[in-house]
Amino acid sequence: MTAFFQSLGMSYEWAWFTATIAGILLIALPLMLAVAMVIYVDRKVLGAIMLRRGPNVVGPFGLLQSFADGLKVFLQETIIPSAANRGLFLIAPIITFTVALAAWAVIPFNAGAVLADINVGLLYVLAISSLGVYGVVISGWASNSKYPFFSAMRAAAQMISYEVSIGFILVCVVLWAGTFNLNGIIEGQRGHGFGIVNAYAFNLLLFPMWVLFFISSLAETARAPFDLTEAESELVAGYQTEYSSMSFALFWLGEYANILLMCMLNAILFFGGWLPPFEWEPLYMVPGWIWLFAKTFFFFFLFSWIWATVPRFRYDQLMRLGWKVFLPLSLLFIFLISGYLMLTRWG
Amino acid sequence: MIQVIAFYLFSSIVIAAAAMVIFSRNPVHSVLWLIVAFFNAAGLMVLVGAEFIAMLLVIVYVGAVAVLFLFVVMMLDIDFAELRAGFMKNLPLGILLAIVLVCELILGLGAYQAGKVELGTPDGKAAITDQVPNIEAMGQLLYTKYVFLFEAAGLILLVAMIGAIVLTHRKTFSQRRQNIGQQVRRRPEESIRNEQPEVGQGVEI
Numbered sequence: 001m002t003a004f005f006q007s008l009g010m011s012y013e014w015a016w017f018t019a020t021i022a023g024i025l026l027i028a029l030p031l032m033l034a035v036a037m038v039i040y041v042d043r044k045v046l047g048a049i050m051l052r053r054g055p056n057v058v059g060p061f062g063l064l065q066s067f068a069d070g071l072k073v074f075l076q077e078t079i080i081p082s083a084a085n086r087g088l089f090l091i092a093p094i095i096t097f098t099v100a101l102a103a104w105a106v107i108p109f110n111a112g113a114v115l116a117d118i119n120v121g122l123l124y125v126l127a128i129s130s131l132g133v134y135g136v137v138i139s140g141w142a143s144n145s146k147y148p149f150f151s152a153m154r155a156a157a158q159m160i161s162y163e164v165s166i167g168f169i170l171v172c173v174v175l176w177a178g179t180f181n182l183n184g185i186i187e188g189q190r191g192h193g194f195g196i197v198n199a200y201a202f203n204l205l206l207f208p209m210w211v212l213f214f215i216s217s218l219a220e221t222a223r224a225p226f227d228l229t230e231a232e233s234e235l236v237a238g239y240q241t242e243y244s245s246m247s248f249a250l251f252w253l254g255e256y257a258n259i260l261l262m263c264m265l266n267a268i269l270f271f272g273g274w275l276p277p278f279e280w281e282p283l284y285m286v287p288g289w290i291w292l293f294a295k296t297f298f299f300f301f302l303f304s305w306i307w308a309t310v311p312r313f314r315y316d317q318l319m320r321l322g323w324k325v326f327l328p329l330s331l332l333f334i335f336l337i338s339g340y341l342m343l344t345r346w347g
Numbered sequence: 348m349i350q351v352i353a354f355y356l357f358s359s360i361v362i363a364a365a366a367m368v369i370f371s372r373n374p375v376h377s378v379l380w381l382i383v384a385f386f387n388a389a390g391l392m393v394l395v396g397a398e399f400i401a402m403l404l405v406i407v408y409v410g411a412v413a414v415l416f417l418f419v420v421m422m423l424d425i426d427f428a429e430l431r432a433g434f435m436k437n438l439p440l441g442i443l444l445a446i447v448l449v450c451e452l453i454l455g456l457g458a459y460q461a462g463k464v465e466l467g468t469p470d471g472k473a474a475i476t477d478q479v480p481n482i483e484a485m486g487q488l489l490y491t492k493y494v495f496l497f498e499a500a501g502l503i504l505l506v507a508m509i510g511a512i513v514l515t516h517r518k519t520f521s522q523r524r525q526n527i528g529q530q531v532r533r534r535p536e537e538s539i540r541n542e543q544p545e546v547g548q549g550v551e552i
Contacts, residue, residue: 013348013349088376088379118398119398119480119481119482120398120399120402120481120482123399123402123403123406124402126402126406126410127402127405127406127409127410128405130405130406130409130410130411131405131409131410133410133414134382134414137414137417137418137421138379141375141421149421153418156414156417156418159414160410160411160414160415163410163411167406180482316525320527
């Protein structure tokens with residue numbers, strides 16, 4: 001894109017600057033639209049599974065429901081509790097939202113279509129997603145209220161626990177791909193299964209890791225059955241209890257942007273990203289980003305399906321699953337995978 | 348040009364945030380300023396081309412250590428007057444520590460400018476070039492030349508971890524263990540019993 005702006009007669013620096021800004025807008029604005037539509041999909045799927053209609057009033061098939069909700073929230077009054085810590089109370093949703101958007105900088109949407117093609121792309125995603133916990137913790141503390149504080153403590157413990165196992169799972173993928181660059185990881189999956197299937201999930205050693213990663217990404221984004229941070233039967237609405245209006249909407253948007261990111265990571269790391277599912281020439285007629293979005297959407301559908309069907313975990317069960325099941329299992333697979341690679345590739 | 352602007356932005360924020368860590372009255376604010384300082388230090392690392400270390404700084408310190416730190420500080424009930432009372436008493440010690448740190452910084456700078464620090468490839472001759480990615484370069488050093496130090500560091504951490512577990516893992520009287528396998532194996536037939544006792548008879552458990 002820099003070359004395009006240079007051809008308009010800009011100097012290299014200005015062209016780079018404009019291209020970066022344009023790239024950010026090109027990712028962030030469609031992302032917001034996608035989040036709005038995905039919330040609609042979530043509610044529709046939930047409705048279908050519960051034999052309801054779901055949103056069907058605003059616009060054709062209720063498609064504009066999320067925008068109507070957005071408008072409603074936008075027109076509400078921002079209420080700040082008198083006992084709250086004002087500055088931090090307002091900063092917390094901004095942190096959640098910004099962090100949720102920042103991670104998208106390294107996501108490759110097609111061959112070469114990536115805002116920042118850095119060597120440590122996967123580590124960047126991990127680093128940024130580990131920042132997400134601050135929005136929750138700060139909001140819980142700054143609200144100066146019991147339920148948000150409980151929720152914040154739960155969230156901090158939950159996110160740290162599952163980040164550990166996610167880190168180990170990512171190490172497995174990185175070991176196999178030999179690079180931290182997300183484009184490199186996708187390229188490494190070309191023809192991975194018998195030269196036909198483009199997916200790391202089609203691998204006896206990496207498939208269990210995908211299962212762990214999928215469950216961990218549910219826990220990391222605090223989706224059901226791990227939505228203990230906002231368990232409405234125990235904690236009202238968790239850390240969002242004291243929030244209203246746009247500050248609440250920012251939490252909502254950030255949360256769904258994070259969920260989309262996790263779905264996309266599932267697609268990129270284990271299901272070939274923008275590669276078509278099979279190594280077959282006619283499939284390449286479809287642009288890469290359509291494949292990526294289709295895979296992401298499939299994982300999002302799984303997320304809503306699980307939300308509608310699986311009951312919530314108890315908190316000690318959640319911790320047990322993270323530390324006593326996922327952590328040893330992912331560690332074991334690091335040994336297995338590096339052993340296998342030493343035997344076959346580097347031996 | 349952009350690098351210069353970025354450098355002064357990051358470094359001034361680091362210094363300002365570090366100052367705020369000391370000067371802010373609320374300990375939670377202090378921790379948050381510390382996090383800001385960490386994050387901007389990571390920015391500085393990116394500027395010198397050490398992107399791997401920058402990411403690790405964010406993942407390890409900001410993402411894990413500082414969260415636990417924040418966690419603890421939020422739960423503590425700290426009396427500020429008491430904390431400030433010890434200020435004058437500990438001032439000489441603080442100044443001494445500051446002097447030692449400054450001396451070390453000057454020493455390090457001097458050693459660096461003398462150019463005798465052996466970094467680079469395992470045989471210690473060539474410097475790492477830009478062609479090798481950060482991670483590869485670090486791995487080559489860490490797992491060849493410094494493998495003993497690396498493993499020693501790991502061992503020390505392991506000992507510290509075991510120590511922490513030993514200190515906190517005590518048998519208490521109210522301790523109840525949960526056997527997940529047993530709970531899952533339980534069936535209604537074994538755990539539920541229908542009884543219809545006579546009036547005034549009661550049931551045996």
